[in-house]
Amino acid sequence: MAYRETEKMRQRKAQARQRIIDSAWACVASGGFRNARITRIAGLAGVATGTIYRHFESREDLFAEIFRTATQREVDKVAEALHGPADAAARLEAALRRFAERALRAPTMAWALIAEPVDPQLEEERLLYRRAYAELFETAIREGIEDGSFPDQDARLSSTCLVGAIAESLVGPLSPTLSGQATLANIDKKRLVDTLLAFCLQGLTGTRR
The missing domain is CATH 1.10.357.10 (Tetracycline Repressor, domain 2)
Structure with a gap:
């Protein structure tokens, strides 16, 4: 049987993506793009660094x-x-x-x-x-x-x-x-x-x- 993503899983992914965006926004607002480090964004969002690249290609x-x-x-x-x-x-x-x-x-x-x-x-x-x-x-x-x-x-x-x-x-x-x-x-x-x-x-x- 093919894997089918549940609504709960979709919601969790959407929430994680939004946390990443919110955290990146906070980093840029406080220090510009130059100081918005992926490791810091991941830490603020409460996700692993690799999770960011599952939502964004780069x-x-x-x-x-x-x-x-x-x-x-x-x-x-x-x-x-x-x-x-x-x-x-x-x-x-x-x-x-x-x-x-x-x-x-x-x-x-x-x-x-x-x-x-x-x-x-x-x-x-x-x-x-x-x-x-x-x-x-x-x-x-x-x-x-x-x-x-x-x-x-x-x-x-x-x-x-x-x-x-x-x-x-x-x-x-x-x-x-x-x-x-x-x-x-x-x-x-x-x-x-x-x-x-x-x-x-x-x-x-x-x-x-």
Whole structure:
């Protein structure tokens, strides 16, 4: 008789997989991908190291899962801020502010998602999500052109410029090697975010907002 996996076994496997994901997430959030060791993840999850590789083909596959989940959460928050009754410029400003403020509240995870040197597989994921942000911003810019919030422009090119500007401007403050947590704590975060938003919106509108 062929072996048939029981529902109880499927549930146990699913629970083990989720514990592995949760433990990997905690490691990345506290020390980035570089410091997320498989042995530590296994210990936190309460499984053997080999069990991780029964759920994920490689360390890179596990980290790609964490990257996708974490980044999609941030993309969703930006998308949420882009919806509302205000004009497109105000909604875009709210979305950019949310992106920056959330990054500064969780600097280690934000650094891991935005700029930490990673394996090629994760770099591909990063490019996909930069594109997702750009597509959201492009839609908002097109709406702004229609409602008069923004002058006529290449919405696609402008959106990619926004993604580059906001991500690059946060690299220094978030970097554990360039600034460190102690330095980040001393940064005037409100001024940083306000300056970043003023730059982005001035680039879109041609005027200071």
